[in-house]
Structures are given as structure tokens and as C-alpha cells.
Amino acid sequence: MKNNFKILTLSILSLVGVSSCTDLEIEETDSIISDGFQGLADPSSTVTNLYGSIAGQYADQGNFFALQEVTSDEHLIPTRGGDWGDNGLWRVLHTHDWDGQHAFITNVFQQWNGNQLQASQVLDSRSNPSTTNIGDASFIRAYSMWVILDNFGQVPYRDTELPSSSVPEVLTGQAALDFILADIDMAIANAPATSAGSGEANLRASKAAARYLKAKVLLNKHIYLGTAPEASDMAEVISLVDEITAEGYALQEGYFDLFLPDADTETIWALEANTINKIVMGLHYNSTSIQGGGWNGFSTLAEFYDLFEGDSESNELDADQNPVDGQEERRGGVPTIGTAFAGQPYASDNNGFVDGSNVGYGFLINQQYDLDGTPLQDRQGAPLTFKRDFKDGAGNVNFINNDETTGIRIQKYAARNGEASISHQIVFRYADAHLMKAEAMFRSGGDPTAMINELRTIRNTQELLGTVSEQDILDERGRELYQEAWRRNDLIRFGQFGRDWLFKAEGTINNDDYNVFPIPQAQLLANPNLVQNPGY
Template identity: 55%
Template sequence: MINYLKTRSKILMFSLPALVLFFSCTNLEIEPTDSLLAANFEGIRTAEEAASQVTAMYNSINGYIGDQANLYALSEVTTDEMLVPTRGSDWGDNGIWRQLHQHSWTPDHSYITNVWNQWNELQLVASEVLDSRSASSPDSRAAASFFRALAVYVILDNFGQVPIRDTEAPPLDDPAVLTGEDAIALIVSDLNDAISGLPATGPSGAENVNVSKAAARYLLAKTHLNRHIFNGTRTVDNADMARVIALVDEITADGYALEAGFFDIFRDTPDNETIWWINTQVGNRIWNGLHYNLVTPEQSGGWNGFSTLSEFYDLFEGPEENILGGTQEERRGGVPLQGEPAGADGTVDDDGDGIADGTHIGFGFLKGQQYGPTGTPLTERGGAPLVFSREFVSAVDGQPNLLDNDEITGIRVLKYNPRYGGFVSHEIFFRYSDAHLMKAEAMFRSGGDALSMVNDLRVLRGAQPLGSLSEQDLIDERGRELYIEFWRRNDLIRFGQYTRDWEFKDPAAVGNGDRELFPIPATQIILNPNLVQNPGY
């Protein structure tokens, strides 16, 4: 194994160019030409240049997280939480979305390749800042340590192996590959360095667009919680669980706490829960599932794709219909029967009709009839009632299918609401309630009693307290709290449920543990013989 911890100057190398990034705030972003280490690389010469590289990493993260494809698609569409049916010719895309949900992807799937390229490229730029020959300031090194750890975490989680190369080696040498404990050791070392150098911030709104000690502790807790998955033992070490508990306690000591008002957390206003938010527009999280006729003055209508499975909807407490103001638990949200009068908190009335823009669009899970601003029942483009249904059926023969769906199949999902702006740049990535549930899980897995912790969250969210706590209760609670926040695939794998059957999954993928890792892009196997294709591909 190479001594990456000694020199802190290990660099990956790969050759596929990164895709153009969407949602960047400036032109300071990682360029495709940075995907290879220069032959004469001797470190970054000035502290200002290093700081600009850190800015580039932040801007690139904006694109990586704000996208509806790539990491988001791999994390959510491959699970029981989300699917994208083909509606006529919309969302066909040569089957790329259906393959993810069905677990029938191949090594040339473009979103899989993009994730490999993007996050390995982030690792490369971070390693340049961390190179011992670079004139990086302590602040830049701390941020770069965090970003390299995050990049290695994402690649390890999704692919199980991470290419790394010493910057002082000849540029054409084959990169070494870290797996299991070796990759974990790099993540842990980088995050400990980040914790030492990053600022300590509490829940402070705008300030938390930058990473902090709490963000590094959160990611370190994730690493320890998943260690038995990443190293292949599948056996929980109580020492890891104790570390998770201690790290979450340190986050709590910084002032982070559970926050009442579930959907208010996803506004661009300060709250007690947001550990790290990304300066990227939340339009993808709003419009990719909403119907074309659900409109606001800012946006002509939705894109009518992303939906959830009925089995996921059924995890939540409440009656079958989901009307806002009903008896369902808060996290399930609901459908308004009409818009709210102008002047509602956080809204505008740009069209001057006396109704707050976007308030006729619901929160959470949109099921059943949808209504316009004045309470008029909406219709789909063909004139039929706009009633979002549980089923995904072919409009041709009425049979369950991901092909040939009409405009109304599928329950729609959103946490960010257009009433607060359809393209606000404020997407949450790390949240305290996740840390709270990580601590509860660590307590449970190490033999402790976590029931009161889980019930504290449930009662806050308007759900009935549990009388006892099982492993199934824990994974269900994580689903209810953290849907569409990038963590469902990771959670299902840790709980041994990623390979179970759900609607439309390819029968050959059911029970197939090979699908817990994505394939290494075929071109990378050719370029680097130290990479070994994952089993099943």
C-alpha cells in the first residue's frame, strides 16, 4: 500500500473528460483539462491560487449536487423511493432512467460514468491543494481535506475502489487503487485534519454554505456508521458505533438541534438543522415531478417525470388521500385545496391576483386531485382531471409498466416548494436530523436503547410514538425523514434491503448483491490495470 498518509500528496488519474457543469455560480470551476496531472506539476505556487482552487471545488459541488441526474439519480432512482416512468416520448432517454430503477444498468451507463469522473476529479483538485509542495494556506488545506474525503467517500460508496496516485510519480504510471480499510483510512485521516482546521459554526444560515467542523464530523460519522459495509466484513464494530455517538454529540454541542416545522427547514432561511447547504438552485427538486399545468408566474410548468412508489408512500401515517391540513403526519405533507391570500410568509404575488404565487402547489407527497390558485380542479393537457394516481400503467393496455404512461401516473414528491421561489439557490446536503438518526442507529446496533431518540423525532413530526424499536423501524424512519436527500441507496445497503424486490425491479437483480456496487467504467479498466471490474459486470 502506498504511504498516502505520510506525504498527503496522492493524486488520482483518469482520462475521460468531465461533463459541463450546470448550476455553477461563477466560472471558477474545475475544468475538463484538470482531469490529468500535469507532467511538470510541482505544487501550487501561491496561496491565492490554492484559495481559487477551493472556490472551484465549491462551484463544482454546486453542479454535482444540483443536478437531477448523476449522483442524485444513482442515490434515489435506484431505490424504492423514486422512479421516472416514460410518459409518451417524455423521459424515454433510451431507457436510462428505467435502467436505474430496475437495476439493469450496464458499464456504459452515462450517469454512472459521470459520477466516477466528477468525484474523482474533485479528489484530484483537492489533492493538488494538499500536496506538500503547494503554497496552500491552512484554511485552504482544511477545506481541501474535507473535499478529498467527501470525494473518496462517494467513490468508495458507489464503486468500492478508489484510484490514487502519488504526484511525484511519473504521470503515465498506473494509479494505485485503494479499497476497504485503506480507503477508509484516507477518509478518516483527511476528516480529522479538516476538523482541526475548519471553523466551528452553529446554525447560522448563510455561513453554512461553507464546510465547518460540524460538516466534517457529520461525514466522519457516516464513515464509521458504514465502515462494516465499506470494508466488506458486514459485522458492526462497537468502537465504530461509539465514535458515531461521540461525533454526533460534538455536533449537538455546536448548537445544532431538531427543528419543528418540517418543510420550513427547506427554505432559504436560518434553522437549527442545516449543517451544510449547497449554493445551487433547487428547481430540479421542484419541477422534475410536477405536472406541466402546475404553474407559477416564475415557471411555466413542471417537467412531469419523477414520482414515488406507492409502497414508499405507505410508510407514512395518515388517511389514503393527502389533503393539506388533514390528519397525516407532517412529513407526508399534502395537497392544498386552493392558494393562500397574498402576504403569506415568504411568498410574493407577482401576477397581482391577490393569491400568493405557488401556494396552490402542495408539500411532500402529491396524490389525487390537484387544484389551481382559486380552487378550480386542474386538468391534464388532454382535459381529464389532474389526479395523481398510485399506479404506473401503460396507456396502451392498462397493465403495470414503466413504458407508455400517461400524464397522471405516480405520486409526486417535493420538499422544496415554489411558493418560496422556484429556483432559489439553497439545497440542503447535511442535516442534523440525519445525525440524530445516525446516533440512534449506532446506539441500537451496539445494544443500547434508542427508542426515545426515535420517538423524539416522530412526535416532533406529528407521528405516533413507537412502543418498541426494530431494525425495520429504523430504516423506515430514515426514509420518512430523509427522502430525496441523497441517502436512500446508502441506507438500504447498510440495512441489507437494497437487493430486495420492489415494483418494476428486474427479477434477475432481486437478491443479487453484485448490484450494491456500480460497474467501473469500461474505459477506466483498460487505462488502469490496477482497477478490477466489480463482480457481475
């Protein structure tokens, strides 16, 4: 702080000295004194660039994805020797020991507020936005502001009609919600009606995507206000999902096929986002040759894996990719041999096998196999067996000093689909809307058992539920939506983000302060309207 003050003082003195010695003329375009933003010459290009920016933010295994998933019971990254240490960057997210200097927290605050500002520039009347521009930009601004509200509890908003030097106002609570919901309504009015199964049209805002976002905001509204859920909000969530259903969106069989680029009835909004990071981030170095091998990082807790039907100690598939351990479809499995190459879509030939087809879908545990069925080994020559527990070299449960094989791994975007399928990442999916409606029914006194069982039936579970509790709904959301960046949000809404789990720091257990992240220190210094969140 003292050094920053000294630099600032010297800079001011330097400017004073210059002005006293010359007739300094400052160009009208100088950002310090300009009237501010004057409009975009090509708002359509800015919209295209915005979608590209969000795609990049979704493709990253760090930043936004890490804050939503690694902070939960769904993902953790143990330190394996010298790998994934990174000065505790990943560990503190899972233990809830983060602070305002954490790189991912800082990046998310900057990135999503940057999205919001660019969207505001498109919406400025001086940019002469088209109806399509307005639909896209209002959707992106609403979504970006909601991400900031959900993660930080307060949203800085810069009015593009004010000078660039003006300090952004900060919206919280009802004011933030009113702004976001007004933008969503603008998106519903201006975005196109995109029917289910229209494929690439889902890469942009649509009325269905905007209705989904509005349902998501209303379902979480009481969290931001610190109140109980309102019956009127839950009724609107149900109505919004019904409107999405009326456009032809529906649950579809073939769970893992949903994550291919093919058109389907479940994808409401997808991005041209690279999925390769999601494929290799958990695989062992020797799991596949695709992209030069895995990164051997991301794993899941055994307690999350145990939410799924099937043998807790095994998750194997036969040669025809059928489950042999009683596991439900969504849990996937480990093939004991690769699939013969026969020109399958998105696949490439590797000596007669589909490249990467030795890697399973879903959750990978125990012995892993090569394409020809040979048991794989780790780099030390030991069997490559992914394990439920995280233990160090002495056999003690530990977050550090793990070997290369600890932790069950997750594959939702699969290696077998190779390079051709890496440009399609789902953001909004109808199964989530279906579960939001079921939750809204439950929270307003209804019985969503039939809705939950409808989903379980189409996912080929072996048991249907007789009744549905709040825990049942949360568990079903976990089984359906894992690795889709919803787990933190769900745990908070169900009051379980603070519960104890493996390696959680003792002082953070049952501490609701951690439901939002700290405002980065640099942002507090730049904007006095921001106030640090409690507990930080």
C-alpha cells in the same frame, strides 16, 4: 477495441516518423514528460470553484442524485408516451439493469474523482495552502473519495507529487477507509467551529460537518469491509454526534421550513445549489407556471408513500394548509386553493396569490388545483389526478406507455418559494445525525426508542413507538430524509437494496453485486490498477 488499437498504433508510428526526420524539441511543459503538478497559484480560488462544482453536481436531477434515489424504492421515472424514454436511461436504474456504459455511472465516477484530484492539488505543499484551505480541501477530498468508495468500492488516487503520466493507485477496503478518515481528522483540526444557526457560514466545511462525515463513514464501515459492525465504531459515531450537539445543533420544528435559506439549528452543511430541478422534475406541465411548468417525470412508489401516517388514498390540506387526512407533517399534502399574497418571504405575487402555492409540500396525490381553486386538467383535458399506480393505456401495470397522471409526486423544495430560494440545498442535516446516533445505539445493543420518538414528536406524528426494531429505524430514515440522496446508502446498510419492488428486474433481486456500480469501461482501459466489480 480493434479500432482503438489501430488508432493508437498509427499515432505511435506518426511520432516515430517525425522524430526520424527532425530534431524534435519538446517543451518542458509537455504533459507527457513533465515532472507533473507544480502547485497552484491561488488555492483559495480552487476551493471556491470546488464548492461550486459540487453544488452543480447536487443540483442535477441526474448523475449523483439519480444513482442514490432512482435506484431505490423512493423514485422512479415511468415513460409517458414519448417523454422520459431516453433509451431506458432512467428505467434501468430503478430496475437495476444498468451496465458500465450508463452515462450517469460514468459521469459520477469522473466528477467525484475530479473533485478529489483538485482537492489534492490544494493540499499539495507547493500550493502553500492556508489553514482554511487545508480544512476545506481535506473535507472535500474525504467526502469525494467516500462517495466513490460507497458507489464503486474502489478509489483511484493520484499522488500530485508523481508525474502526470503515472497511473493512479487504487485504494479499497481498509486502505481507502484509513485515507478518508485521516483526511476527515485533518478537516476537524483545521476547519472552523461553526455554531448552529449561523446561516451562510454553513456553506463551507466546519468541524461539525467533518464530524458528521466521519460518523457517516464509520456507520457504513462494515459494509466496505464485509464484516459485522464494530462496537468501537458505533461508540465513536455516538460520541461524534454528541460533539455536534454540543455546538448547538438540534432538531427544529417546522419540517418544510428547514429547506428554506433561513438559518436554522438543523443545517450542518448546505450548498449554494440550484433547487429548481428538484421542484419541477415531478410536477405536471400544468401544475405551475414557474419555470414554464413542470417536467412530469419523477414519481414515487405507493409502498414508499405508505410508510407515512395518514389516509393511503388521500393527502389533502385545507385552505389554511392544515392536514385533513390524518397525515403526519412530513407527508405534506395537496392544497385545494392557493395562499393569498401578503408579502411573504421568498414569495411572488400572482394575481393576489403566492405564485406556486397551489402546489403542495411533500407528497402530491389525486386531484390537483389551480391558484383560484379550479381543478387542474392534463394536456388532454382530463382531470389532473396523480395516481398510486403505473398503468399503460390498456390498464396493465407497466413501466412504459403511462399517461400524464400516473405516480405520486414529491415536493421537498416547494414551488411556492419561487425563484428566490433556489440557492440553498441541504447536504448534511442534524436529523440525520440524530438518527445515525440512534442506529449506532441499536447496533451496539442499546435502546434508541426514546430518540426515535423524540424525532417523531417534533414532526407531529400521531403515534409513538413502544419499541424500535431495525426496520423501524430504516422506515424512520425514509420518512425523514426522502429526496436527500441517502436512500440507496441506507437500503444497502440495512440489507434491503436487493429486495423486490415494483419493476425490479428478476435477475437482480437479492443480488449483492448491485450494491456497487460497475467501473466504467473507459476507466478500466485507462487504469490497469482498477478491476471490474463482480457481476459486471
